[in-house]
Each structure stands twice: as C-alpha cells, then as structure tokens.
Amino acid sequence: MTSHPTTPVKMKPLPPADTPIHSSSSPLLKTKPVKQEVLQKQMKAELRDSVAVSSKLREELILLSPFSLDLAIKMAQKLKDSATGKLRDWPEISSSQKEETKLYPPILRLCSYVQAWVIRQSMGREPNDQDPCFMKTDTRVMVNPMKELGLLKPDIIFGHDHALPAKFTNTLSFVNVKIGNWEALIAQSSTYARAYFAYQPDLVMLYALLMDPVQARFARFDRSGLILSESLHIAADLVDLVRGLSGLIRKVADQSVRDVTLTCVPAPNGLRNQISISGAPIGELLINRVLYSSICVRGRATRTYEVFLPNNTLALLKDSWRDQERTPEGTILRRCSGFYGLPQIIGDWTSGASTAYPDTTSYHTSPLRREVRVQYRILMLPVGKPLSDYRDEPGVVLLAIYDAILGHWTLLCDRLVHRDISSENIIVFDKPRKLRYHPKSSLPRRIPLEMYNEEGSAMLADLDMAVEYDPTGKRLYPALDRRTGAAAFMSTRLLYRKGLPQQNMFDDLESFFWALVWVAFGISVPSDYTPTKEEEQEWEDSIEYQVRKCINNGAQDKFGQISVDKEAFLGERAWSGGMGYAPFDPVSAEYIPVCKRLYPLILARRSLSLTAAYQANEQTRAYTDTLRILREEIERLQENH
Template sequence: MSISPPDTATAASIPDKGKYVSVKKSLQRHVAQSPAFLPQLSAKAGDCDRMIGDIISNHYNQRTRKWKKWPQGLTPGPVYPVFHSLTKLCCDPKVQFLGKSDAQCDASEPISLNTSRGRYTVLCQEYNDPLTEEALLCLGAHVQEHLSPHIFINYVYGILLSWHRITFVRFDRAGAILSESISMADQPESFIKCLSGFAVLAKDSETVDDTISFLEQPLLLSGSSAHDATATFALEECLYDKRTLCGTSTRIFQIHNVNHPEGKYVLKDWWRSRDDADEAEILRKVSGLFGLPEYVSHWLVRGSNGAVQDTAFLDENLVPVPEFIAEHKWNKIECDGPDPDEEEPPFIRQLRVHSRLVVKQRGYHLIQFRESPLVVLIAIHDAVLGHWSLYKAGYVHRDVSYGNILVLPFAIAATKYQNHERLPVPALSNQCTAILNDFDNTVLSSELNATMDAGQRPKEKGTIAYMSAHLLRTKSRINQSVRSLVLDDLESFLWVLIVTATSVDCPSPVPSGWDSSAECWIQEGLFREDITNINSFAYSKYGFLDRFSSKSWSPFEFYDDTSRRYGPVITKLSDYMLARDSDRKKATRAKQPFPIDDDTLYLDVLNILREAIQSCGESV
C-alpha cells in the first residue's frame, strides 16, 4: 500500500503540529496493511444478504451506481452525515460512529476514573482523495485523544472516509493495521457487509477491558493479591500516565484492596512486549532486597472469555506502509548489531501483552527534592545499593535513569531487608530512603556474559541521555578483555545526578551568563530531538564529563546556586568515570583484562557519594 503525497486541505485539518509530530513518532515503523482484514470483516458480518439487499434497494441508485443523497461534483460536501445514516441501517446500535467534531476531547484532561463513556466507538476521519499520510496521522491524533483519558479501552477502531472510498483501521499498542480500500459506489454489497462486520469487530474484540467495573465509585479492578489469591482493588489516584498511541502505555495508580482499605499499594498497568524482560517475575524473585521495590502480586489481564489481552491481530502477511518505515528514533535506542548507527528494521509489529504489577511502596521523583542535595545524594546512594542487590541476585539493570529512582515517603529500617548484613557498606542511618525501579530492560548476568562470549553485541535499550558514553560508542561491550557488567550503569547514576542538579527553568529574559552555563548546555545537549549520529552524541557526553572534571581547560560554570552545591560531587564522579574509561581503553590496546573488579567499582562510587553526603553536614 502506498499513501499519496500530502493534500493541502487534509494537512490543514490536522489538529496541531505537536500532535502530528507525536503521532508520527509513535507510529513510525508500526503501520501496515493486511490483505486479510476485509475477509475477516465479511466473516464477522455473517449471513446478512437480506439486510444488504434491502439497504441497496432503498438507498442505492443502480442506474447511476451512486448512493442516494451522496455528495457529488468537483467539490463534494461532507460525506460523514450520509455515511452516518447508513451505519444506523446496518450496524449494532451500541456502536457509536463519531466524526471529528463529535469525537473531540482534551487529551490533557486527567485520566478518567469514573466513566465508561465511549465503550464501543469507531472514530471517523474524512479526507479528500487521494488518501494521504496526513489523513492517517489526523485520525491517529483523534484516536490518541480518545484513548488517553480512558483506562478501560484496549484498542480503537477507525475509518478513513472520502466521497469515493473507505478504509478500515485498527489502532493498538503495537501500531496500526489498515484494510485495503473499498469503493463505496462500485462495491456497494462489500461496503455494507464490511461496515456491518466492522461494527461487530469493534464491539466484540475485547475492545473494552471488562476486568474494570464501572458500577462502583471509585472504579474497581479485579486481580491478584499476595499468594495469588483473587482480590478486588479500588483505584484511588493516577500517579503516572504515559500517553502514547502505541508502546507500553504505562500507567501507575495508587490503589487499595477493598477488603483491607487501610493498606495502600501501587499498581503498574502496561503493555509489555513479549521480547522484553518479564519485569514482574524478576521483581518477585528479588523482592526483599535492599533498595528494591517490595513485590505484592502480578498477573496477565484476561478478558471475559479467559483469553489474555494482547495485540495479536491479523499478524500474517502484513505489508508495511512505505511512508512509515524510514526514520530512526534517537531518544530511545535499540541496538541489536555491531553498530548502533546501522539502519533499523523497516517494520516492527511487537506482540504486546496487557500486564499488571502491584508493589507496596509509592515513590517520588528526585526533582521534587532538588533543593536539598542531601536528600538527593542519599537517595542515589541507596539506589546504587539497590543496583548492587540486583546484581548480586544475578541481574544487571541496564536502564538507570531519572524516572527509575524513587524517593520513599518514609524511610524503611535496613534490618527489614534480607541482605542488610551483606551490603558492601553499612546503610546510612541504618535505613533505606529510595528504591531502584523498573526492570523492563533487566537481563540475567549469565545471559549477558554468554552473549559477549559469543562475540555478539547485547541488545541495548534505554534513554540515551542517561546511557554511558562508552556504551553508546560503536562496538561497545564486544571486547571481552575490558568487560565490566556494572560500570556503564554506574555512570548512568552520574548522569541522573547531573540532570537533577541542572534542572532549572531558563530565566526570562535570558541573562548574559545563561547560554554558557552548565544548566543550559546539559538541557539543550542531552535532550535534543535532532541527534543523527549516536557516536557523535557519545563523544559530546565525553566532552560534558571533561568540562565537569577537575582537569578541564574549560570547566563548566553553574548559573544556579542550588546547582552549584552539587558541583563538587559531580566533579569527583566525573573524574572517576573518565579515569575508568581510560583504564578500559588501555586494557583494550594491551589486550588485558579490565583491572578493576565490579565489587571495587561499587565501593568506589558509594564512597564518593558518602563523602559528599558527609560534607553536607550529615554523619554517615
């Protein structure tokens, strides 16, 4: 299938450029056409020949081969009103067909915890022939607006409609699948039958998550409690909402068990790729270790028919849509070859499974505590110990980032953790104040070693702003002589600290010293949208570390007083990471093993943090 170049009128109907860019990025490499779509719709419609005959007899002109009252001429009027009338004749009345104006909603509104509006909805988007990329993106923008506020919608079905042709579309967390187009005038029987079948599909294909009850307030959700017992949870508050058209679509809620309302828990609801690590199962195994979340339960979400809710849909013989196969996505990388700059696969449709995980602790992001370097440094220290706990349990985290370190509302006594006596350093004040979270990219150390023993590059995922400069360079982690499973993650903790320290809004008006400040360079350098070469970006990160180091010829100056308070520890950690990178390069040239073991790396980083904490006036 090929989509024609942009049409001016269609492009003008796109809600706004920001939504256009967001939807384009979300759908890139995830749009395809299925030759099996229309046959499936015909099968869904069942035996409806009599209904089709009646509709055609009363509403279709056989002589002119046009639908009655259908817009005609060089500048036909809106098609949707007449089309909507036809849907009432052949479709289940419970299914709503909404045009653009009917479907408008504010995607910025809070996630809905008290409504079942839009349970069976098909969104319709008109366009002027020929079908353009912008028409699909415009429909995608309206789908995203419709999908975002409602936690109970698994999939969204849409229709692209011109005065002459109709295309059926399914949107889910794996992307979009389009049908072949039908000429409504030349194929009236197929048009009505497929339209009827599309309504059946929209109503009966687990579109709505029926594990959520809408009859009670707050919303009730069925799941599992500790020891796999059946439980009902009440959703109290949405803590995090990743509003993307496809992908994990992670949402975090505060919940309580209706039978034990005094206990508060945190629920993670997301669509996990079958190719990713089983985060919940990993957490179940490591729960109870210092610096890691406390596991309660997890389960795959199943519909009323007992089937797991996933994105499986006509996945055979898909034909990628050319306009959506070309671009790289640089803020998130996924390297599965020797060179991270090699061309990415043109089309990917992941099998994503609806999953839920319940943990005990609610946490808060570091930025809320930026004005108190002591709190931030202790939190990062405890998260490093969490990383150590995970490593000693046989896993490497591989995605240390700002969002994956959470400060606990109340410190937990270190003695409550199974491994508190085996920690490499004593817990500060004999307590834990923060946890390392999110194990989607975690891998067994043994698997990582086996991959490198075979001379292969492990698949790397993560936000490049926090990934080590070494790991971003070409052929990193392949040379066995310089192997360290934890050094790159330990550098990521430094980048988290740098980002937290320099998170200052740009002043207005912009003062003379802002453009040369560390805050400006980090904000504009780490989170750019125009990164076209990962190796170049890696060397930029080396440059940042050099300017933070004590040996720099052009050291960074901090603009903000609070940022400046983090300066000494950032300098010491930058010196340390640059020195270890130098050791790694020397070992590579000499074909010698990396000279420092992982236990020593942990101790060195922890001691630098502990010295900084002590200098803040707190006794270790």
C-alpha cells in the same frame, strides 16, 4: 547576570524524558503544544516496522455487522449515484491538500447513514439524541489539556459529544482523511490514537477508518503498533465498506475493546469516584492516585498506581504491556525481592488482554517486527514517589540514588543488569525502611556491609528490561532489540554504538549520572509566569538550558546526535562557572559539586575494555568509587544545612 529575587519563582521538575513533553520550547516561555509535524515524526519512529496489514481485520468487522448482505446492497444503491457509479455528491478532487475539506460532508453523511441503520437493526428503534454520533471537527480542535499531545483535530469523530469542542474521553473512534499521502495519513492518525490511549486508561485497542478520495482502510491500533485492513475502493467495494463500518460502530461500543477489570466505584456524599482493579490474587484493589503514565501507542505503555490493598495498606501497582517473549518482571524480582534498594513483590498476573492478531504482514517493504504483548500487572511494596518529586531537596535525591545503586549492585550479584535506569524508576519512600541485605554470602562479588545505611530511603524499580549474563558477560538469551531505556538517560556508548547491544553495568552507572543531571537541572517555570528580558537572557546562559539542549532535544530517534550532544555537555565548561554556564535556579547550584566529581569517573570507564565490565574487581571499584562520592556529597550537604 541578574540577581534572583528574594523569593525566586518556584521551579518544577520536568516530566520523564521518555515522552516528548516540552521537547523544544524554552521553559521560560508560555508552554506551547507540540507541532503536528514534530508529533508525526515521533510517531513514525515509534511505529517503525510495526505497521501491519491483515485480511482478517476486514472479515472481523464484517462479521460484526448487523446488516444482511441484501440490506447492505440496498443501502449501497441508495448511497450511489446510478449515473456516475460514485457516491452521491462525491466531489471532484485535485491533488491539493486544500481540497481535503470537500470530502468531509459526504463522508459524514455516509457514516451517519450507516450509524442510523445500525441502531435500527440492533435496537429496533429510531436514533435519538442520546446515541453516539459522528461529528465533523474541522472548525474546532479537541479539548486537550495535555499539551505534549499537541493540537489535535481528527476530521470526523464518533462518540457521545454532540457539540464542539469535543473531548477525547467521550469519543469512541474517528475517521481521518488525507489526499495522496498514506504515510502522512498513518502518522497523523497515530497521533490521534495516542491521545485516545492517554485519556482512556481502560482502552485496550482502538478501531478507526482511514480514507483518501478513492480508497479506505480500517485500522486497529494496539500496544504492538497498527494493523490496517486491505484496501477497499470506496465506490466499487461500497457494500463491504458499509458492512465493515457498521461492524466498527458496534465494535468500538463493545466491552471487548476495554479493560473490564477497571471499574468505577461511586463515592458517597459527593466525593470523587474511584477506580477499582479486579483480578489481583489477593483481591480487589482501589486506585488512590496515578504516579506515572507513559504516553505512547506502541510499547509497554506503563502506568504506575498507588493502590489500596484489601486490608487498606498502600502498595504500588505497575500496569504495562509486556512482550510475551521476555521474562516476566515478577520472575526476576522474586530472586531479590525486598533486598536493600529493591522492591518487595506481593504478586503478579496478566489481565488476559493480548495484542495477538492473525495473518499479519508488513505494510512497508521492511520486515514486520510486530511483537505480541500481554497486559501484565505486578504489585509491590513499599510505596513512594519518583525521584524528580524531590528535586528541591538535593540531600534526599543523592541519598535515593545511593540506595538505588546499591539495589543495582545487588542485581549484578545475581548476574542481572537492569538496562532501564531513569529518574522515574528510582522511587523514594515516604519514610525510611529497614530492608534486607543481600544474603548470598557465597557470591564472589559480595557487597561490603559498610556500604549499607541502617535504613533504606529508596528503591530501584522497573526490572522488566533486566537481562541475565553468564560469568563471562555473555547474555543467556539473544538480544531482542537494539537499545533499552529512554535516550535521555542512555550512556553515550550505547547511543553511538550501532547494531545489537551488549549493555553492561558501566552503561547503567552512567545512566544514574544522567538521571541525576535530569532531576538537578531539567526544570521549567510555571506556564503562567512571564519572564523578563533579563531572565530570558540569563536562561540562555544557564546550565539548565544546556541540559535541555543536549539531553532532551526532541530528536529521540537520532541516537548518534544525542551521543555527540551529551559528550559536549560533559565538557569542563558545563561546570566551571565564571565564563562557563551558571545555574539559573539557586537549587541547581547545590548539584554542581557532585556532578563535577562524578563525570570524570564516566570518562575514565570509557577507556576500559568491554570485558572489564565483567571483572569482579573492576565492578567493585566502579560501585565503591561512585558510592563514596555520593556519600561524601550527602555529608557536605548535611553540614551546610
């Protein structure tokens, strides 16, 4: 193995593993955008059983049209060739995908023609260069610094840019075209929708138009998935297509698709503008910075902000889309607010936005699993940073995990299991804080006081997936989903197990281990660094490479395979050195001793029966053994430094 330079290349922690970022390429190589076929596969998994059809979508957009029926009929007559009954200049198309670009010019003319008439009817004037316009993008990809979103190029975009390359921040909608493959059209369009949501945090829902040579469907993307209109024949239903498209143009420019509680606050003296959030019970909040942002279409789509309260105190604001069937996170947190290792709640509320939509049926033959989600916000103290930000300080990382596990134990004392442990849900405080112990001394599974430190350094956040159990370990409410949490952090038992889960505290304790492994070894080299051949070989032989290969392998929907890969990673060779895997980065070496001591505990717990997870003595043994090892390793690091 080659020796490291005196001043090694600065490593940086990888982003949270529940996003597809850097899922397959070596971190030693220049960062490459994710390929479209990989993105589409991910989107198919994300939208599984959540693509719906509703007759109300077509009706909704037609009702928004500024066109009378007579005007729409006249427009359709001008657009059609009276001899053929088709749209003017509509090309003859074979089944070849290469012919797709022939459709772009006539579709662009159709959209631009309708847009011009929308302006005439709605504003009483002719279009000008200040108006949003439709633009063909077949020669340039969109401006997209987020490489995890891939190289994206919707066929036709609608927005404020009048020249290529266009920006997602300036676009309002898109038109996407495919020949003969609506599954691919839906998956590809969903990758575009994901980018719109990523770049426009105030976007609540996105409307678009999907087309093939014969038919068209209007589409609405929201945090519950995708809703398609009934199919319109482009020639035979041209009147409805024109009216629906005009309604779409008005809809996407309307505030109803936006989160109106987010407003831009101009800053004086040329300083950076800030975003304020209204609707909080304590008054207006001012965003200081974004700590975390999940990239998805369907799901909670969590964003975590550091915000200023009206009294200028800093707090954490979590903004997410909650399944309305689930217990609000604030209700759970109030039971243990401010206890050691857990957040203190200030308040929670909904913005009023919802994904509810009438008369939806499944687009596919499988049953529709489209949940209703509401935009939900919870305000908490204290502020901090995600665990991965402290990767270069192993002592801080281990102490933070120690405190987070104590928070997890506190939840268990109230018969709650967290079920969503990740490196991003462990928040490290800016400075140690005095926190309350668990006051319920009557509980039979009381946490020994000697386990606590004098001050807390971190907390376990994100309690919205927590569930309550009765004393026998039975869930008080039936399971709504198969698994919770990111696959990278799930226990191998949960990944391999089929059917509805019975997730327990042993699974969560194993997730803490995978969060530690991810922070310790999930590293990448800056994309502007070019490695030598020796360094590339060293990387291939490293433990960091094995983490990338076995934990974040991009197959986030292939749970069984991830379980097998994790089992392989837990083999002795991963930690042995010598003939085994050596650390690529010097900091990684400091984490190996604690991992070597923790992973036998994981293996030992798997031999226990499932009922053991609900026995007080087994729970106490599991927590105390884990915390003892962490404390001893923290002391070892302190002695060495």
